[in-house]
Structure formats: structure tokens, C-alpha cells
Amino acid sequence: MARFWSSGLGGLLARQGILVAFALFMIGFTLANHRFLDPDNIMGVVRSSAILGVMALGVTFVVISGNLDLSVGSMMSFSTIVVLDLHDRIGPALAIPAMFAMTLVLGAIIGFLVGYLKLNSLIVTLGMLSAIHGLTLTYSGGKNMDIADKEGTWFSVFGQGEILGFPVPILIFLALAAFLGIVLARTPFGRKVYAVGGNGVAATFSGIRRARVVFATYLISSACVATAGLLQASRSLGSQNTVGQGMELEVLAAVILGGASLLGGSGTIFKTVIGVLILGFIQNGLLLVGLQFYAQYVVTWIIIILAVWLDIAAKRGRLWSPIA
Amino acid sequence: MSGQQAPVLRLEGIVKTFPGVRALDGVSFSVQPGEVHALMGENGAGKSTLMKVLGGIHQPDEGRILIDEKPVVMASPLDAKAKGIVFIHQELSLARELSVAENVFLGELPRKAFGLVDWKKLNDDCAAILEKLRVRFTPQTRVGDLSIANQQMVEIARALVHEAKAVIFDEPTASLTDAEKVVLFDVIADLKTHGVGIIYISHRMEEIFRITDRISVLRDGTYRGTLVTAETTEEEITQQMIGRKLDLTRNIRPVETGDVALEVRGLACGDLFQDISFKVHKGEVVGFYGLVGAGRTEIAETLFGLRTPTAGSIHLDGNEVTIESPVDAIRLGISLVPENRKEQGLVLSMNCRDNMTLPQVDDLTAGPFVSDGAEVAIFDQYRDRLDIKTPGWRQLAGNLSGGNQQKIVIGKWLSMKPEVLIVDEPTRGIDVGSKSEIHNLIRDLAAHGYAVIVISSEMPEVLHVSDRVIAMYSGRITKEFTAAEITEDKLIQAISGLNGSSGKDAA
Structure with missing residues (x-):
């Protein structure tokens, strides 16, 4: 088996395991349904992945710094409900910045608890998942939120508009990915995120203020969530309180599929974008081959676990190892 | 057999x-x-x-x-x-x-x-x-x-x-x-x-x-x-x-000391160490020798802002300073090459260059971005000076041998151009060849005017690199030797508490 991994095909798998698996799925889906590679279908997938993708960009920072963010799903519901509600009360021009400010406050709370108080991020963000859900329901009184005048508002441009034939959500996703990709790869702050996640102790010994870096990653994550909430609200102009429910796991799956390590210290924005697209195409492909919607959850997760396993197996050169 | x-x-x-x-x-x-x-x-x-x-x-x-x-x-x-x-x-x-x-x-x-x-x-x-x-x-x-x-x-x-x-x-x-x-x-x-x-x-x-x-x-x-x-x-x-010979002779030189770079007066940190007073001059290597747990590393960590002293004062170039975090220490020109390079010194998943420039990455910028050129220049300079063997700066630090890893950590702190360089266990787990290179390097740094503190558990190392040796036992300084007056016997006595708490602990 060791020989296989050092051979040509194995070597390719070892380096690009996820991409190869992705290519295999694409071929499989195309054979099963010729509409899969249709430009309209592809555009549709990217478009529907944009909201998840925007959230995954922020979570990438959190994961690389060695933490988790499981609150992004319910935080996105919060942003969506708040901006829809404020739209009719104070108008979209004020509603958007107000919603961003409120969402950033939530991110700051998490960043403070995880960064400065050094609480475990799993516990904190799991707690915030519930707390924010409760906050959203309290805010809305449990009712769905709708914009009164759906035809007459420019607010819909973010979710439904097009520029030169490209849907605005895709453009926002790609622009944000480019911006955050540069921040992560090219700025001193990005370097510190990797250092803190790769070895927090060594980062401290190098004069990096760990708490501040962790705090900043949660701010970035919440800013991304607010953007996702904006896209969501603008697309549907009305929403349930649970619109983001469960997305925290899909977001995490996309980041991990892209190849970021849950232990921190590795991953890139580009890889996350790939991970988002893989997830989107798999879900779309399963739909096209006629799998029932709910069964998709099961299959999607089996595929994710298989992909991660393949990736780890390739890294350690065998499918199973008594030592990690 | x-x-x-x-x-x-x-x-x-x-x-x-x-x-x-x-x-x-x-x-x-x-x-x-x-x-x-x-x-x-x-x-x-x-x-x-x-x-x-x-x-x-x-x-x-x-x-x-x-x-x-x-x-x-x-x-x-x-x-x-x-x-x-x-x-x-x-x-x-x-x-x-x-x-x-x-x-x-x-x-x-x-x-x-x-x-x-x-x-x-x-x-x-x-x-x-x-x-x-x-x-x-x-x-x-x-x-x-x-x-x-x-x-x-x-x-x-x-x-x-x-x-x-x-x-x-x-x-x-x-x-x-x-x-x-x-x-x-x-x-x-x-x-x-x-x-x-x-x-x-x-x-x-x-x-x-x-x-x-x-x-x-x-x-x-x-x-x-x-x-x-x-x-x-x-x-x-x-x-x-x-395939070559090594120089591990003892280092005895006439002591020519410059100005006092670092002075510590009556420093204490809870139970870890008490009543620590010493001076380090520019151009001098001061060795700290003692058993594991004698408080040497803890003193270094306090000087680097990782621990808060409970008493005493620290003076740099004659001015009293407060060091509350590594950020303060670095700003004041103190560098610490820590005891455990894998846990404290390096981000193993990061490449050699990024590890080396980590403490000063904020200053190596062109506009908002990290300047590739400035970073590579620093890496090249210290790779050549320290003779670091790596295929290139993109190599992950975790893939290097122990000696080369240690040199990356040393390079990281030398490139900060510190006033005071503290090196804790400089050659732990390193082969003889790299060891003597690192010893020579420490001597060379002192010759260039750095004030250097070397903490070591290896007596030959302390004897080889130090101009003065401070012996510690159980959180206190028991004796201070110049290179000329030191013998192995006296040193062993001083670090094992055999001559009671006498010696130099009045300050």
C-alpha cells in the first residue's frame, strides 16, 4: 500500500486528494445526468453557494487560528431577521449598517470570551448558537419577517441583481474572497492568524498578542455572517427565524473539505472557495440524479467523511494507521 | 559482552x-x-x-x-x-x-x-x-x-x-x-x-x-x-x-566588560525564585547554571514578560523598566531563545522564513502587505551567518533537523538586533557539530557587543561559553564565579546546596 501512495496516481492523490475526488464526482454526475455541466446549472450552483461561501470565508480565519465557530448559522438568521425588520422601520440605507453593527457586537462577544477569557471555542460558540437563536425569536416574537413593499425596494439588488450578466451575490462572494484571501495571505495580521493556530505558545513567545488575533478572527467571521444575512434577506425579502439553521455544519464542512486543519495553522481562502464549490456541486448533483431532498443530508455527510478520510490517508501514506 | x-x-x-x-x-x-x-x-x-x-x-x-x-x-x-x-x-x-x-x-x-x-x-x-x-x-x-x-x-x-x-x-x-x-x-x-x-x-x-x-x-x-x-x-x-575536529576547550579570557546592559535587583517571583540580583555587561556572556527547577528558566521568562515579578526591579542601560508582556520585552530589546524549540520557539507548520521573521512581521511591510523581499533578505542574511542547512525558505520548520531548527530560532531573535539576548538551553538535543557552531556563535555575539545570558544544564557548555557563571540552587543565587576562578568542584557544590545558603544572596 505504501508503494501505491508514492506512485504517480497515488502521489497525485496525496497532494490533491480532495480535488481528484471532486473531479471523480463531477464525471460521475455528468454521466448520470447530462444537464449537470450545463452553464445554467453551474451558474445556479455557484449562485446558491454564495451565501454559504461568504460565511465559510470568515470561518476559515477562525479555523486557521485554531478555533471553531458553530454560531454562524443562527447568527445568520439573526442578521436576516434584523435587517428585514429594520428595512421597513428605518429604511434600507440605515437598516444595513445597523444590522452589521449588531452582528459585529455578537462576534465581539464571542471573540472576547474565546480570545481574552480563553474559554473553549466549541463550548462558547455552541452556547451562542442557542443564545442567538433565542435572541432572534425574542426579537421577532417568533413570527416570520417580511418586507411590506417587495416590488418597490432597491434592497433586492444584493440578492437578485445582476451586473454584466453576473448575479450580484456571486460577485460579492468572489470580491470578498479576493479581499480576505489577500488579507490572510499577504498581511502581517494573516501571518499572525497562522502562527496563533499553528502554535499559540510559540506565537506568544514571539510577541504576538494572541487574544487580539483571536478576537479579530471572530469579528471577521461575524462581518461575513452579516454579509450573508444581507444576501439572504435581499434574495427572499422575507424570512423564517430558522433560515440559517444547520448551516454552521455545512460551512465547517466546506472549510474542512477545502483542506483546512481543525487543529489550526493550515488552510487558505482559495481552498475554502474550492470546498464551498465541491459541497455545492455534490448537493446539486445528488438532486439531479433524483435523490430525495432529505436523503441528501445523509449522502452529503458520508461523502464529506470519506473525503476527509481520503485526505488524511493520503497525508500519512496509508488508509489506516495505528498511530495518527 | x-x-x-x-x-x-x-x-x-x-x-x-x-x-x-x-x-x-x-x-x-x-x-x-x-x-x-x-x-x-x-x-x-x-x-x-x-x-x-x-x-x-x-x-x-x-x-x-x-x-x-x-x-x-x-x-x-x-x-x-x-x-x-x-x-x-x-x-x-x-x-x-x-x-x-x-x-x-x-x-x-x-x-x-x-x-x-x-x-x-x-x-x-x-x-x-x-x-x-x-x-x-x-x-x-x-x-x-x-x-x-x-x-x-x-x-x-x-x-x-x-x-x-x-x-x-x-x-x-x-x-x-x-x-x-x-x-x-x-x-x-x-x-x-x-x-x-x-x-x-x-x-x-x-x-x-x-x-x-x-x-x-x-x-x-x-x-x-x-x-x-x-x-x-x-x-x-x-x-x-x-569528519573534522572540534574545539571544546574551556573558555578563559581576560574579562573586558563594557557598560552594564542589564541589571536586576532583588527580583522575586513567588516561590519560584527570590532575591535575584545580577548585572550583565555589553560584550559579556553570563552563564546560569543549576539543577532543573532551580529557577533559571523562570528568571528568563520574567525578564521576557511571561511572568510577573512579585518584588525587585529590572534596569536596562541604567533605566528602570516595566516588562508586562513579551511585546514589552521585545520593544525594550530583550530576546529570548526559549528552552523548548518545538513548543515555544517554532511554528512547525510554518516555513523557515516566516518563523524567522515572525516577531517583526509588523515592521516588514510595503504598504499594508508583508514585503516578500524584506523577509527573504533577512532570511538569507541569517541563513548565511548561521549556516542553516535547508533547501530553501519554503521548507517547513518541522522538516528540519534539531540543530537547524535551533538556528532558525536563534536567527529569529538575532534579527531583532536585541540589547540583551537570553538563550535557554542553547544546544539541547543537538548534535556535536551544530553544538560547537552554536557555542562559537554565542561567543561571536558577545564579541560584537551583545549582552548574552546563557542558561544551561550542561556543565561543559557553561564552562565553554561563559565569561561569568551564576550558580543557582532552589530559587536563589548561591555563588557567582568569573571564568578564571571557576572549577567543576566549586560549581557542583554551589548548585547542590552543599554550602548552605551562603554566598551572594545579601543584595
């Missing part, structure tokens, strides 16, 4: 290649029952790979392993263990939250009815083994509460549970005090009398001469030969290992 007996373990023509590297190129040697066989070589010579082959982690491409002259295949670490090959690793692999007895019998706890653990038998069996090792802790002690030395004893106890054919010690004394080493050597002597073959990997010559029977030397993955310890010399071994 008579040559007539059949060897307990024999390696024949072991070859192991990794993509692009022939890590082992036909290595052969054998270990007799009751023999302590040293395996020596510079970092990167292939010792670790050879041990991984022996331990079933890597499979050899060519060659055979024989136990009691029968060829065997080590399919996995478990398989190697089952065949009687036991490893005592440099980095310990114990469950910190479990008791000593649970660790010793991990995976094979004695059972009674309904599969419940038979605690009495467990603790009794363990106590019997611990008695052989003459350790002071009990089977019920939580492993996390033990010192590193005692944790190592737990590892050895684990090895004694089974009939071991061969026990491999990998740098076992790296974190032991002199007293603890004596106990370890007694244990090894005891294993010898039971006919166990012992492979002893170490860079420390005094130990090699003290306890080994024969020495096999590796260089660049090739086997250079086996020497009989009683018939060889340090020079011969070194030459086999690196």
Missing part, C-alpha cells in the same frame, strides 16, 4: 529511501545480550530513521532485522513491542491524567470478575517494578504530577513489564538532572545484568564513555563503523561522525 555469544539483535544492510533522499544506505550492526551499544551521529545522520525501521514505523527497502539470529519483520509498532523491542523516547508518551500503575500496565490492566480492574493486583505489581527502579513515587501517583525525570522512569517501568530483548534509549538524559542520571544509569546497569541488549542514542560524550560498551557511528545515512568504547577517544568518535 563477549563476542562469542549470539547477538540478541542484528541489523543487516538496511536501506531506506524517501523521495529524493537515501536516508539509510546499507546500515549494519549488532547488539550483544547485556551490551550497551551507543548509536551516534549528527542530526540527520539517519539515527531516527533507523530506529523507526526497528520500531516498525517504516519498512526497510532492503536488508534484514534479526532477533536471536532469526529474521523478523516489524509490521507495526505493536508488532515490534511484541517481539521484545522497547523504546524509551525522548518525547514521552504517557497519559498524564492516569496513575503511574495505570500507565505502566496500560492496555493490559489486570482484571477480576465482570471485567473490572483488579486495583490491588495492579498496584502491587507496579510497586514491585518501581522498587527495582528505586524511585520515590507510588503506583497511585498521577503521572502529570511527576517531574520529567520521573515520568521517564515510568516509561522504563513500562518496558520492564515485558521480557524485553532490546531496549532503545533515545536521548534519555536530555531533561534529567545529574542526580537523576545516576539513577537512570543504575537502571541500565541492572538491565545489562539481565542480558538485555541496549541501544543508547545520545550526543553526550561523558555519558557515552561512562556507560556504553561499543559505539556505532552513522554519517549521512551510511554506517561508519563500530568502535569499542574502552579503546577509543572522543576525538576519534567525533571525526567518524563529522
Whole structure:
């Protein structure tokens, strides 16, 4: 088996395991349904992945710094409900910045608890998942939120508009990915995120203020969530309180599929974008081959676990190892 | 170890290649029952790979392993263990939250009815083994509460549970005090009398001469030969290992000191250390020597802002300063090369260049971005100055040998151009060649006007690099020596508390 991994095909798998698996799925889906590679279908997938993708960009920072963010799903519901509600009360021009400010406050709370108080991020963000859900329901009184005048508002441009034939959500996703990709790869702050996640102790010994870096990653994550909430609200102009429910796991799956390590210290924005697209195409492909919607959850997760396993197996050169 | 007996373990023509590297190129040697066989070589010579082959982690491409002259295949670490090959690793692999007895019998706890653990038998069996090792802790002690030395004893106890054919010690004394080493050597002597073959990997010559029977030397993955310890010399071994001679003479020079760079007055930190006063001049190397736990590292950590002092003051260039965090220390021109390079010094998943420039990445910018050119310039400069061997700056720090890793950490802090450089255990776990390079480097830094503090547990190192030596015992300075007046006897007395609390602790 060791020989296989050092051979040509194995070597390719070892380096690009996820991409190869992705290519295999694409071929499989195309054979099963010729509409899969249709430009309209592809555009549709990217478009529907944009909201998840925007959230995954922020979570990438959190994961690389060695933490988790499981609150992004319910935080996105919060942003969506708040901006829809404020739209009719104070108008979209004020509603958007107000919603961003409120969402950033939530991110700051998490960043403070995880960064400065050094609480475990799993516990904190799991707690915030519930707390924010409760906050959203309290805010809305449990009712769905709708914009009164759906035809007459420019607010819909973010979710439904097009520029030169490209849907605005895709453009926002790609622009944000480019911006955050540069921040992560090219700025001193990005370097510190990797250092803190790769070895927090060594980062401290190098004069990096760990708490501040962790705090900043949660701010970035919440800013991304607010953007996702904006896209969501603008697309549907009305929403349930649970619109983001469960997305925290899909977001995490996309980041991990892209190849970021849950232990921190590795991953890139580009890889996350790939991970988002893989997830989107798999879900779309399963739909096209006629799998029932709910069964998709099961299959999607089996595929994710298989992909991660393949990736780890390739890294350690065998499918199973008594030592990690 | 008579040559007539059949060897307990024999390696024949072991070859192991990794993509692009022939890590082992036909290595052969054998270990007799009751023999302590040293395996020596510079970092990167292939010792670790050879041990991984022996331990079933890597499979050899060519060659055979024989136990009691029968060829065997080590399919996995478990398989190697089952065949009687036991490893005592440099980095310990114990469950910190479990008791000593649970660790010793991990995976094979004695059972009674309904599969419940038979605690009495467990603790009794363990106590019997611990008695052989003459350790002071009990089977019920939580492993996390033990010192590193005692944790190592737990590892050895684990090895004694089974009939071991061969026990491999990998740098076992790296974190032991002199007293603890004596106990370890007694244990090894005891294993010898039971006919166990012992492979002893170490860079420390005094130990090699003290306890080994024969020495096999590796260089660049090739086997250079086996020497009989009683018939060889340090020079011969070194030459086999690196093909050149080493300068490990003592350093005595006329003391020419510049201005005082750092002065510490009455510094204390809770129970860790008290009443610490000393000065370091520009152009001077001050050695801190003492047992593990004497408070040396804690003083360094306090000077670097990682601990808050409870009393006393710190003065740089005559001005009192407050250091509350590493950020403050770095701004004031203090650098610390920490004791543990893998845990404190490096981000192993990051490349060499990024590790080196990490403390100053905020200042190496062009506009909002990190400047590639500025970073590479720093890396190139210190790679050349420190002679760091790496295929390029993109290499991950985790892939370098220990010596080169240490040089990256040193380069990282030198490039900060510090006023005061503190180096904690500069050569722990590093091969002789790199060791003397690092010693020369420290001397060279002092010659260029740096004020340097060297903390070390190795007496030859302290004697070699220091202009003055401060001896510590149990959180206090017991004595301060100039290089000219120091002797090994006096130093040992000063660090073992033999002359009470006298000496220089009035300040």
C-alpha cells in the first residue's frame, strides 16, 4: 500500500486528494445526468453557494487560528431577521449598517470570551448558537419577517441583481474572497492568524498578542455572517427565524473539505472557495440524479467523511494507521 | 559482552529511501545480550530513521532485522513491542491524567470478575517494578504530577513489564538532572545484568564513555563503523561522525566588560525564585547554571514578560523598566531563545522564513502587505551567518533537523538586533557539530557587543561559553564565579546546596 501512495496516481492523490475526488464526482454526475455541466446549472450552483461561501470565508480565519465557530448559522438568521425588520422601520440605507453593527457586537462577544477569557471555542460558540437563536425569536416574537413593499425596494439588488450578466451575490462572494484571501495571505495580521493556530505558545513567545488575533478572527467571521444575512434577506425579502439553521455544519464542512486543519495553522481562502464549490456541486448533483431532498443530508455527510478520510490517508501514506 | 555469544539483535544492510533522499544506505550492526551499544551521529545522520525501521514505523527497502539470529519483520509498532523491542523516547508518551500503575500496565490492566480492574493486583505489581527502579513515587501517583525525570522512569517501568530483548534509549538524559542520571544509569546497569541488549542514542560524550560498551557511528545515512568504547577517544568518535575536529576547550579570557546592559535587583517571583540580583555587561556572556527547577528558566521568562515579578526591579542601560508582556520585552530589546524549540520557539507548520521573521512581521511591510523581499533578505542574511542547512525558505520548520531548527530560532531573535539576548538551553538535543557552531556563535555575539545570558544544564557548555557563571540552587543565587576562578568542584557544590545558603544572596 505504501508503494501505491508514492506512485504517480497515488502521489497525485496525496497532494490533491480532495480535488481528484471532486473531479471523480463531477464525471460521475455528468454521466448520470447530462444537464449537470450545463452553464445554467453551474451558474445556479455557484449562485446558491454564495451565501454559504461568504460565511465559510470568515470561518476559515477562525479555523486557521485554531478555533471553531458553530454560531454562524443562527447568527445568520439573526442578521436576516434584523435587517428585514429594520428595512421597513428605518429604511434600507440605515437598516444595513445597523444590522452589521449588531452582528459585529455578537462576534465581539464571542471573540472576547474565546480570545481574552480563553474559554473553549466549541463550548462558547455552541452556547451562542442557542443564545442567538433565542435572541432572534425574542426579537421577532417568533413570527416570520417580511418586507411590506417587495416590488418597490432597491434592497433586492444584493440578492437578485445582476451586473454584466453576473448575479450580484456571486460577485460579492468572489470580491470578498479576493479581499480576505489577500488579507490572510499577504498581511502581517494573516501571518499572525497562522502562527496563533499553528502554535499559540510559540506565537506568544514571539510577541504576538494572541487574544487580539483571536478576537479579530471572530469579528471577521461575524462581518461575513452579516454579509450573508444581507444576501439572504435581499434574495427572499422575507424570512423564517430558522433560515440559517444547520448551516454552521455545512460551512465547517466546506472549510474542512477545502483542506483546512481543525487543529489550526493550515488552510487558505482559495481552498475554502474550492470546498464551498465541491459541497455545492455534490448537493446539486445528488438532486439531479433524483435523490430525495432529505436523503441528501445523509449522502452529503458520508461523502464529506470519506473525503476527509481520503485526505488524511493520503497525508500519512496509508488508509489506516495505528498511530495518527 | 563477549563476542562469542549470539547477538540478541542484528541489523543487516538496511536501506531506506524517501523521495529524493537515501536516508539509510546499507546500515549494519549488532547488539550483544547485556551490551550497551551507543548509536551516534549528527542530526540527520539517519539515527531516527533507523530506529523507526526497528520500531516498525517504516519498512526497510532492503536488508534484514534479526532477533536471536532469526529474521523478523516489524509490521507495526505493536508488532515490534511484541517481539521484545522497547523504546524509551525522548518525547514521552504517557497519559498524564492516569496513575503511574495505570500507565505502566496500560492496555493490559489486570482484571477480576465482570471485567473490572483488579486495583490491588495492579498496584502491587507496579510497586514491585518501581522498587527495582528505586524511585520515590507510588503506583497511585498521577503521572502529570511527576517531574520529567520521573515520568521517564515510568516509561522504563513500562518496558520492564515485558521480557524485553532490546531496549532503545533515545536521548534519555536530555531533561534529567545529574542526580537523576545516576539513577537512570543504575537502571541500565541492572538491565545489562539481565542480558538485555541496549541501544543508547545520545550526543553526550561523558555519558557515552561512562556507560556504553561499543559505539556505532552513522554519517549521512551510511554506517561508519563500530568502535569499542574502552579503546577509543572522543576525538576519534567525533571525526567518524563529522569528519573534522572540534574545539571544546574551556573558555578563559581576560574579562573586558563594557557598560552594564542589564541589571536586576532583588527580583522575586513567588516561590519560584527570590532575591535575584545580577548585572550583565555589553560584550559579556553570563552563564546560569543549576539543577532543573532551580529557577533559571523562570528568571528568563520574567525578564521576557511571561511572568510577573512579585518584588525587585529590572534596569536596562541604567533605566528602570516595566516588562508586562513579551511585546514589552521585545520593544525594550530583550530576546529570548526559549528552552523548548518545538513548543515555544517554532511554528512547525510554518516555513523557515516566516518563523524567522515572525516577531517583526509588523515592521516588514510595503504598504499594508508583508514585503516578500524584506523577509527573504533577512532570511538569507541569517541563513548565511548561521549556516542553516535547508533547501530553501519554503521548507517547513518541522522538516528540519534539531540543530537547524535551533538556528532558525536563534536567527529569529538575532534579527531583532536585541540589547540583551537570553538563550535557554542553547544546544539541547543537538548534535556535536551544530553544538560547537552554536557555542562559537554565542561567543561571536558577545564579541560584537551583545549582552548574552546563557542558561544551561550542561556543565561543559557553561564552562565553554561563559565569561561569568551564576550558580543557582532552589530559587536563589548561591555563588557567582568569573571564568578564571571557576572549577567543576566549586560549581557542583554551589548548585547542590552543599554550602548552605551562603554566598551572594545579601543584595
